[in-house]
Amino acid sequence: MAHCHGPVGLKNIPEGAKKIVLAGNPNTGKSVFFNYFTGLYVDVSNYPGTTLEISHGRFGSDVIIDTPGVYGISSFNDEERIARDIILSADMVISVVDAVHLERDLFLTQQVIDTGVPVIMALNMVDEAERQGLKVDADLLSDLLGIPVIPTVAVQRKGFSEVKERLADAKTGHMTPGLEPLISRLANRVGSQGEALLVLEDDPLVAERHGLKPENHREEIYLMRRERVNDVIKHVLKESTEGATFGSLLGRWMLKPATGLPILALALYAMYYVIGVLIAGTVVGFTEETIMLEKYEPAVRGIVGQLISAESVLGTILIGEFGLLTMTITYILGLLMPLVIGFYFFLSLFEDSGYLPRIATLVDRLLTGVGLNGRGVIPLILGFGCVTMATITTRLLGSDRERRIAVLLLGLTIPCSAQLGVIAGLLAGVGGWYVALYAMVIFTVLVIIGTIMDTLLPGKSTDLLIDLPPLRLPRLDNVLKKTGTKSYNFLKEAFPLFALGALIISVFQVTGILEFLQNLLAPLTVGWLKLPKEAATAFIMGIVRRDFGAAGLSNMVLTPEQTIAALITITLFVPCIASILIIFKERSKKEAAMIWGASWAVAFLVGGIVSQLHSAFGGDGGYTGALGIILAFFGMTLATVIACRLAKRDKPRGIAG
Amino acid sequence: MTLDRVKRGQSFKITSIPNEVVRVQAIRFGIAEGETVSCEEVVPAGPIVIRKNKQQIALGRGLARQIGVVMSCTEKE
Numbered sequence: 001m002a003h004c005h006g007p008v009g010l011k012n013i014p015e016g017a018k019k020i021v022l023a024g025n026p027n028t029g030k031s032v033f034f035n036y037f038t039g040l041y042v043d044v045s046n047y048p049g050t051t052l053e054i055s056h057g058r059f060g061s062d063v064i065i066d067t068p069g070v071y072g073i074s075s076f077n078d079e080e081r082i083a084r085d086i087i088l089s090a091d092m093v094i095s096v097v098d099a100v101h102l103e104r105d106l107f108l109t110q111q112v113i114d115t116g117v118p119v120i121m122a123l124n125m126v127d128e129a130e131r132q133g134l135k136v137d138a139d140l141l142s143d144l145l146g147i148p149v150i151p152t153v154a155v156q157r158k159g160f161s162e163v164k165e166r167l168a169d170a171k172t173g174h175m176t177p178g179l180e181p182l183i184s185r186l187a188n189r190v191g192s193q194g195e196a197l198l199v200l201e202d203d204p205l206v207a208e209r210h211g212l213k214p215e216n217h218r219e220e221i222y223l224m225r226r227e228r229v230n231d232v233i234k235h236v237l238k239e240s241t242e243g244a245t246f247g248s249l250l251g252r253w254m255l256k257p258a259t260g261l262p263i264l265a266l267a268l269y270a271m272y273y274v275i276g277v278l279i280a281g282t283v284v285g286f287t288e289e290t291i292m293l294e295k296y297e298p299a300v301r302g303i304v305g306q307l308i309s310a311e312s313v314l315g316t317i318l319i320g321e322f323g324l325l326t327m328t329i330t331y332i333l334g335l336l337m338p339l340v341i342g343f344y345f346f347l348s349l350f351e352d353s354g355y356l357p358r359i360a361t362l363v364d365r366l367l368t369g370v371g372l373n374g375r376g377v378i379p380l381i382l383g384f385g386c387v388t389m390a391t392i393t394t395r396l397l398g399s400d401r402e403r404r405i406a407v408l409l410l411g412l413t414i415p416c417s418a419q420l421g422v423i424a425g426l427l428a429g430v431g432g433w434y435v436a437l438y439a440m441v442i443f444t445v446l447v448i449i450g451t452i453m454d455t456l457l458p459g460k461s462t463d464l465l466i467d468l469p470p471l472r473l474p475r476l477d478n479v480l481k482k483t484g485t486k487s488y489n490f491l492k493e494a495f496p497l498f499a500l501g502a503l504i505i506s507v508f509q510v511t512g513i514l515e516f517l518q519n520l521l522a523p524l525t526v527g528w529l530k531l532p533k534e535a536a537t538a539f540i541m542g543i544v545r546r547d548f549g550a551a552g553l554s555n556m557v558l559t560p561e562q563t564i565a566a567l568i569t570i571t572l573f574v575p576c577i578a579s580i581l582i583i584f585k586e587r588s589k590k591e592a593a594m595i596w597g598a599s600w601a602v603a604f605l606v607g608g609i610v611s612q613l614h615s616a617f618g619g620d621g622g623y624t625g626a627l628g629i630i631l632a633f634f635g636m637t638l639a640t641v642i643a644c645r646l647a648k649r650d651k652p653r654g655i656a657g
Numbered sequence: 658m659t660l661d662r663v664k665r666g667q668s669f670k671i672t673s674i675p676n677e678v679v680r681v682q683a684i685r686f687g688i689a690e691g692e693t694v695s696c697e698e699v700v701p702a703g704p705i706v707i708r709k710n711k712q713q714i715a716l717g718r719g720l721a722r723q724i725g726v727v728m729s730c731t732e733k734e
Contacts, residue, residue, distance in 0.1 A: 071685045076678070100711050103687030132711065219677070222684045230687075239710075255698045255706060255715075361715040365703035373717055374704065464704050464717035465679060467686060 018062040020167065021086055023112055024096035025105050026069030027354065027469045029124045029154035031478065033096055034066045036160050053489065054082065065090075071467070072108055073115075074218070075203050078395075084203070087112060088194045092170045094163065095121045099129035099136050099151075100470060102237060106229045109145070113173035114183075114225070116193030119147045120170040122163050126151045128470075132245065135238040144232050146173035155475055176225045182217065197221075247471040254358040254471075264359060267350075268381065275342040288334035296334075297326050313510050322505040322544070328498055332491070336386075336578075341487045343382065343389055348482040352474035357466045364464045369641075370450025371405045371457070373398065373464040379406050383414035388579045389490070390414070391586055398462035405453045405461075407587060411575040411595050412602060413446040415546065422550040423567055430560040433626040437610075440630045441568050444637040445606055455644040498578055505544055505577075514540060528608040529565055530615070532556065538570065545576040561614045561625065569607030574599040658728075660705055660721035668695045673725035686714050693729060 013019070020037075024030045038057025056065040067086050068079035075081050087093060093112050097105040113119055123138055142149040148169045152159030175183070179197075186196035190210045198206040201221055202214040253259040301310065301319050308315045319326050350356045356378060364374030375397055382390035387410050394406045415423060427435045454461070508514045521536040529535070534556060542549025549570045558566065574580065574596050584592040610629055617628040663669055670693045674680040680690070687709055688694055697708040704715040716724070 071682070074681075076682070103710060103712050104685070107685050107687070134711070219681060219684075222681055223689060226684050226687070226689050251713075252698060255700060257701060357715070361700060361704050361706065363703075364715075364717055365700070368717070368719070374715075463679075463720035464715060465682060465720060466715045468706065468713040468715055470711070 013056070013063050014061075016061075017058075018091040019065055019086075019089060020059060020062055021065045021067060021090035021093045022096060023067050023083065023087055023093050023108065024069060025071055025098065025101070025108055026467075027352075027472075028069065028096045028098040028101075028105065030066065030069065030096045031482070032154040032157075032475075033094065033122065033160070033163075034064060035481065036157065037064045037164070054086070055485075070108065071104065072111055073198075074201060075205055077398075081205065084198065084206075087115065087117065088192070088198075090117050092118045092120070092167065094167075094170075095119050095147075097121055097123050099123050099126045100132060100134060102136065102233050103229070104467070106232060107225060110176060110225050110229055111197075113145065113147065114175050114179060114193075114197050116172055116175075116197075118170035118172050120163065120167060121145070121147055121149045122152045122154075122159070123149050124152045124154050127153045127156075127158075128472075133240040135240070137236045137238070141232065141236045144174070144235060147171050176221070176228045178224050179221065182221075186215075251354075251358065251468070251471045254355065255361055257362065260358075260362045264362065267355070271346045272384075275339060275346070279338050279342040283338045284335055287338055288330060292330040292334035297330060300325050300329075316510050317503065317506045320506055320509070322502045322509065324499055324502055324506075328502045332495060332498055337487070337491065339386060340389065340490050341483060343386060344483040344486040344490075345479065347382070347393075348479040348486070349474055352472065352479055352482075354469040354471045357468050360464065360466055361468070368461075369454075370409070370447060371454030371461050372402050372450070373462060375464065375466065376402060376406050379410060380414065383410045384416065384420065387411065387414055387416045387575055388582050391579060391582050394586070399459075401457050401459050402461050404457065404587070404591065405450060407583060407591075408453060408595055408598070409446055409450055411579060411583060412449060412572055412599055413442055415442075415571050416576075419546045419550050419571070423571065426550070426553065426563055426567060430563050433623040434560055434564050437626045437630055438564055438567060438571075441606065441610060441633055442571055444633045445572060445602070447637050448640045449602070451641050451644045455647050498581075500581070524604055528604065528611070529569060530611045531558070531562055531566055535566060538566070539573065542570050542573045543577070545578075546570055546573055549573065561611070565607050565611040565614070568610055569603045572599065572603035572606055574603075658726060660707075660716065660724040660726050661718055663696045663699070663705065663726060663728075665696050665699055668693060668729040669726040670694075670729060671724065672727050675723050676720075679720060683714075687712050688714065 022030050022034055034055060034057070037059050038055075054066060054068075056063055058064075065086055067083040070080045070083045073080055073084035073087055075084070095109045095112055097109055109119070109121060121141075123136060123141070126136065126138075129136060136151075138149045138151050148166050148171065150159050150162050150166065152163065154160075182200055183193055183196050186199060187193050190196050190199060190212070195206055195210065199210065199212055200215045200217045202216055202218040204214055207214045254263055304310075304315070304319045304325065308318070310316070310319055316323070318324055321327065350359075359381075360374035360377055362374070363377045367373060367376045370376075378396065379390040379393045382393055390410050391407055394403045394410070397403045397406055423438075427438060505514075508517075517540055518536045521539060522533050525531045525535045525539070526533050535553070538549045538552035538556075540549075541552045550567065553563070553566050553570065575583065580592060580596055583595060587595075613629045613632055614625050617625040660671075671683075671688065671690055674683055674690055683689065688707070692709065694707045694709045696705065697713055698706040700706070702718065704717050705721045706713055706715045708714075
């Protein structure tokens with residue numbers, strides 16, 4: 001990355017505008033401040049060189065820039081690197097602090113103060129602190145830190161006008177005692193106190209910018225700062241009673257398996273019901289069928305049909321089966337958009353309430369076996385709704401190794417809601433044993449692939465280390481705003497990719513490649529999977545969308561064992577075009593290509609094994625065949641896990657963290 | 658002893674966190690070596706949740722195994 005002082009690489013920042021930066025830990029209410037200051041006109045752009053979105057907006061002649069919620073500014077992850085660069089280039093920082101969590105939050109504030117930038121503090125959630133028996137002396141805090149401190153209640157906009165009026169009072173606060181001599185030695189050489197601090201704190205990127213070696217003082221400085229913060233807190237915080245609120249009680253229930261698992265099941269059911277039943281059924285039924293297929297598509301076909309023949313090459317591309325103006329628009333606006341809004345609504349709800357880290361803690365143990373930690377559950381859950389969306393959320397995982405495993409597992413084994421709907425319909429017709437067979441095979445494939453990846457990939461996945469924020473009732477307007485912004489960004493990102501996919505398929509159709517591929521696949525479908533030759537069409541459709549492929553199967557006459565083999569194959573089959581394009585965008589080209597190739601191999605291998613085993617076990621329609629296959633897959637899983645354990649034992653242990 | 662052996666409700670002092678990155682991150686959360694914290698919850702075979710004042714942190718079992726602790730003389734009053 002080409003780094004320089006001055007502008008942080010965001011577009012539309014007018015020359016001479018002062019950069020006012022909002023900084024704070026996650027869940028401190030920063031976004032409410034940001035919305036208050038900027039109003040409606042907000043630019044959301046990807047930070048250069050990363051996939052993270054940074055919002056900024058005008059405030060008079062100045063500009064307000066939001067930063068990701070972080071616990072400190074070092075180089076532990078993308079969020080911190082971005083927050084670091086934005087804060088280092090700031091003219092002034094508004095530090096948003098959660099009064100309930102002074103221990104955690106003041107560390108970041110003190111670190112920002114140590115960079116030498118003028119700071120003003122919004123001491124937020126003072127009402128909640130009071131309810132929990134915490135009293136913070138804001139005046140004393142202001143004296144000790146050397147910056148203005150304004151008590152606020154973000155949800156009620158209390159104290160906001162005062163923050164606005166006193167922006168000009170922002171001051172360079174009192175540095176962590178003991179830091180001065182270290183910094184002044186370096187400050188002359190690197191030109192700024194902030195850069196000097198980060199060189200001292202072993203920030204490799206900042207050191208490199210100045211041609212310096214990291215100074216190896218990080219822990220020493222962190223401990224000094226921690227001591228300083230604890231000392232400040234000792235003076236300003238008065239704790240009276242410690243009443244166990246309902247929130248803290250519920251928070252504890254969510255962590256214990258006996259109560260946590262039922263609560264999780266309930267939450268997931270609510271999510272499934274709203275998205276899978278209400279939105280996927282009723283809402284999409286209306287938007288896709290009634291609006292798009294019955295009104296929009298005939299209209300657009302009529303208009304375009306007057307200018308060019310629908311049978312011509314251009315006509316096929318524009319308004320044909322996979323047309324840019326027909327299928328693309330219908331899928332995105334009629335089918336995807338309502339589902340996407342539903343998902344982001346729940347995601348924002350889970351995020352703002354503080355529930356997600358608790359789910360991660362509850363299921364941590366289960367996921368360490370497949371090379372993930374508790375955090376990995378979040379993308380996997382989201383995958384059942386939409387794999388594309390879930391792939392984007394793998395950004396929150398701790399290491400690249402975990403992202404690699406999670407993206408592969410998502411692309412390979414997790415069927416999305418639309419596909420699950422079609423599959424459930426088909427399974428209903430084949431009987432209980434076959435349903436169990438289907439579920440077991442997919443589950444064991446997930447475990448086998450995860451275990452193998454965990455063994456083969458170099459290094460070791462990170463251990464769970466997660467901050468459990470207090471449970472809060474989310475504010476509807478915040479949740480809606482978040483949902484809106486994220487959905488809009490999804491639309492903006494997905495549209496061109498989807499159009500490209502549709503274009504490719506249309507070209508295949510026009511040139512006859514589609515039919516050629518169908519014949520090419522025949523030996524595999526007939527010989528190995530024991531399916532009729534026409535099944536190949538379903539798989540070719542499945543390349544575009546797996547649910548499309550599954551739907552293709554429902555029109556065919558198949559025996560129960562053929563249905564199961566075909567469903568297993570189509571579930572494990574390549575991710576839909578939208579997903580694979582997102583995987584290309586999120587991961588390297590090589591990795592995305594490998595995932596795509598592996599999906600072909602695994603899908604046909606596993607589907608074929610099921611088919612062949614079924615013949616080997618006698619080929620009757622009874623439960624013995626199904627049971628035999630389940631046991632066989634169980635055995636394979638066990639063998640893989642044991643083999644991987646043994647292989648791992650010889651390997652030197654990697655470093656966590 | 659190590660952190661994975663503590664029980665819910667016990668108070669203890671953290672004596673060592675061998676991994677540097679974890680140690681530094683823990684300092685940010687307010688939990689440095691030498692700090693006294695309490696155990697909020699133990700998920701069976703899973704993470705340990707520790708707490709200092711209102712701050713709660715969940716640590717994976719593997720991580721807890723590496724962290725040295727000493728029991729406080731006074732249990733919860």
